[in-house]
Amino acid sequence: MLHLILFLFFGTICVAGAINLLAQSHPINSALSLIAVMASLAGEYLLLGAEFVAAVQVIVYAGAIMVLFVITIMLLNAGKEERTQGSRVAILIGVPGVLIGGVLVAWTLLHRPDMQTVPIGALKGDPSDIARLLFHDFLLPFEVTSVLILIAIMGAVVLASRPEAIARPHRSTPGPQETRELVATGKDHR
Amino acid sequence: MSITTFIIISIIKSVVVLGVLLTAVAYSVWLERKVSAHIQNRWGPTRVGPFGLLQPVADGVKFILKEDLTQPHVYKPLYIAAPIISLVFAITSISVIPFGNWVDIGPWGTYLQVTDVNIGLLVVLGITSMGVYGVALAGWSSNNKYSLLGGLRASAQMVSYEVSLGLSLVGVLIIAGSLSLRDIVDAQRHMHWNIFLQPVAFFIYLISAYAETNRTPFDLPEAESELVAGYHTEYSAMKFAMFFMAEYANMVTVACLATLLFFGGWLGPVLGPPILQMILPVLWFCLKVFLFMFLYVWVRWTLPRFRYDQLMAFGWKVLLPLAVANVVVTALIVAWRA
Numbered sequence: 001m002l003h004l005i006l007f008l009f010f011g012t013i014c015v016a017g018a019i020n021l022l023a024q025s026h027p028i029n030s031a032l033s034l035i036a037v038m039a040s041l042a043g044e045y046l047l048l049g050a051e052f053v054a055a056v057q058v059i060v061y062a063g064a065i066m067v068l069f070v071i072t073i074m075l076l077n078a079g080k081e082e083r084t085q086g087s088r089v090a091i092l093i094g095v096p097g098v099l100i101g102g103v104l105v106a107w108t109l110l111h112r113p114d115m116q117t118v119p120i121g122a123l124k125g126d127p128s129d130i131a132r133l134l135f136h137d138f139l140l141p142f143e144v145t146s147v148l149i150l151i152a153i154m155g156a157v158v159l160a161s162r163p164e165a166i167a168r169p170h171r172s173t174p175g176p177q178e179t180r181e182l183v184a185t186g187k188d189h190r
Numbered sequence: 191m192s193i194t195t196f197i198i199i200s201i202i203k204s205v206v207v208l209g210v211l212l213t214a215v216a217y218s219v220w221l222e223r224k225v226s227a228h229i230q231n232r233w234g235p236t237r238v239g240p241f242g243l244l245q246p247v248a249d250g251v252k253f254i255l256k257e258d259l260t261q262p263h264v265y266k267p268l269y270i271a272a273p274i275i276s277l278v279f280a281i282t283s284i285s286v287i288p289f290g291n292w293v294d295i296g297p298w299g300t301y302l303q304v305t306d307v308n309i310g311l312l313v314v315l316g317i318t319s320m321g322v323y324g325v326a327l328a329g330w331s332s333n334n335k336y337s338l339l340g341g342l343r344a345s346a347q348m349v350s351y352e353v354s355l356g357l358s359l360v361g362v363l364i365i366a367g368s369l370s371l372r373d374i375v376d377a378q379r380h381m382h383w384n385i386f387l388q389p390v391a392f393f394i395y396l397i398s399a400y401a402e403t404n405r406t407p408f409d410l411p412e413a414e415s416e417l418v419a420g421y422h423t424e425y426s427a428m429k430f431a432m433f434f435m436a437e438y439a440n441m442v443t444v445a446c447l448a449t450l451l452f453f454g455g456w457l458g459p460v461l462g463p464p465i466l467q468m469i470l471p472v473l474w475f476c477l478k479v480f481l482f483m484f485l486y487v488w489v490r491w492t493l494p495r496f497r498y499d500q501l502m503a504f505g506w507k508v509l510l511p512l513a514v515a516n517v518v519v520t521a522l523i524v525a526w527r528a
Contacts, residue, residue, distance in 0.1 A: 028268070028327075032236075032268075032327075036322070039320075051308065051309050052309055052312070052369075053305060055309050055312035055313055055316050056312070057358075058316035058319070058320065059312065059315055059316045059319055062316075062319075062320060062321065063316060063320055063322070063352075064349065064352070065318025067322050067323070067326070067345055067348075067349050068317075068322070068349070070326050070330075070345070071288065071326065071342065071345050071346065071349075074326065074327075074330045074341065074345075075342065083433075094310070104264075107478055126308075127309065127369055130374065190334075
């Protein structure tokens with residue numbers, strides 16, 4: 001009973017946050033709604049007995065990724081977005097697509113006779129179990145993913161850095177010879 | 191234990207721990223003022239009560255009675271939410287900190303801890319990582335360039351140092367083989383304190399924790415000489431007090447974690463009659479936490495502030511590689527021994 005109440009509580013926050021994310025016109029409000037979604041998802045994981053996943057969800061998504069979102073919004077000083085009439089593609093394809101998807105999921109959940117349920121807490125979410133999966137059973141995919149992320153980071157660094165900054169070493173102060181020249185010519189070459 | 195007893199015991203524990211924490215926060219401010227005064231050859235607070243011991247009460251009353259100014263140019267919802275977010279997350283993390291061992295009270299017994307979760311350390315890290323939002327949102331919603339710069343600095347600094355902070359703890363976790371704070375302390379019995387086994391990790395943790403709590407030498411988010419007061423420039427009265435309390439509550443949490451992870455928590459010589467055996471562990475714990483709080487103040491009045499580029503370079507180019515190296519070496523030694 002308590003489980004159901006808590007499930008509905010976190011579920012409501014999650015869905016409300018997701019809708020608010022789309023409805024808000026200011027980016028920072030949208031980012032905060034996304035944090036609420038992440039945090040309530042962590043609450044749902046906790047209810048399922050997956051404490052480790054819940055903690056990681058909070059640390060990684062709410063604590064790290066969303067902080068970067070918020071910093072970016074603050075740095076760019078992004079203002080309010082303008083309201084548009086909505087695109088025609090969204091109405092013609094998006095809305096029916098969502099409806100069909102929702103109906104499919106509901107139908108599958110309701111009409112599968114052989115659907116197996118697992119009692120809450122029976123699925124182990126211990127750190128040791130997850131570690132065994134990651135570093136033993138799925139070691140290769142895990143390592144390949146980490147290499148992929150590393151490549152992505154390097155790509156981002158290369159894209160973000162200006163080409164002239166790579167080509168020529170950065171010099172902030174002129175050397176003694178240059179200083180003499182600067183004094184002689186009376187202008188700054190930098 | 192029936193559900194009613196459980197709830198009653200939990201409520202009692204929460205109230206006691208919260209009361210102790212808030213008192214500790216108030217008296218850390220007193221400690222800070224007193225120690226800094228003596229370091230600078232002054233007296234510090236002396237007027238209110240003996241040794242100025244009632245100064246925190248006077249400060250509290252002042253904060254409550256002061257006029258609460260809200261500038262017209264702020265973004266109100268977040269401006270009000272920011273100090274609340276800061277304080278709530280700063281206080282919540284104390285709930286998984288164990289203060290001592292099992293105690294028997296009449297027919298019942300309980301651990302001296304509000305709640306024992308088997309991933310206690312991750313819970314603390316998760317909650318403290320959410321505390322960034324208070325500072326960042328305060329800076330942004332104040333709509334003031336100094337606040338914004340302070341908020342940006344704070345969030346960049348906290349995100350950067352959180353990485354080395356987390357990595358420095360991995361060595362301890364490898365040795366203890368558990369994420370539960372209680373198990374980590376139990377693994378340090380017989381003077382196998384982690385400070386001796388993981389000295390590098392301890393210093394990385396200490397430095398990153400100072401940066402996480404925005405304390406000198408990492409107090410750039412509120413650097414008075416350049417940013418007025420940083421992210422809390424526009425805050426006054428109780429809203430400012432909430433940031434202030436959050437900072438000190440975070441310091442207490444960091445000191446508790448340092449004690450638990452590296453200094454054997456409540457472990458220490460225990461002797462005498464049963465009642466003394468119950469009190470002594472808590473006493474050891476409090477003593478160790480107090481030493482860390484003292485160290486905080488000592489460092490603040492000894493070291494000058496970092497420059498911002500130095501701060502970032504130190505975090506990413508020195509602390510992070512060191513922390514990674516520490517993890518690799520610890521893992522190799524543990525694997526070789528097993």
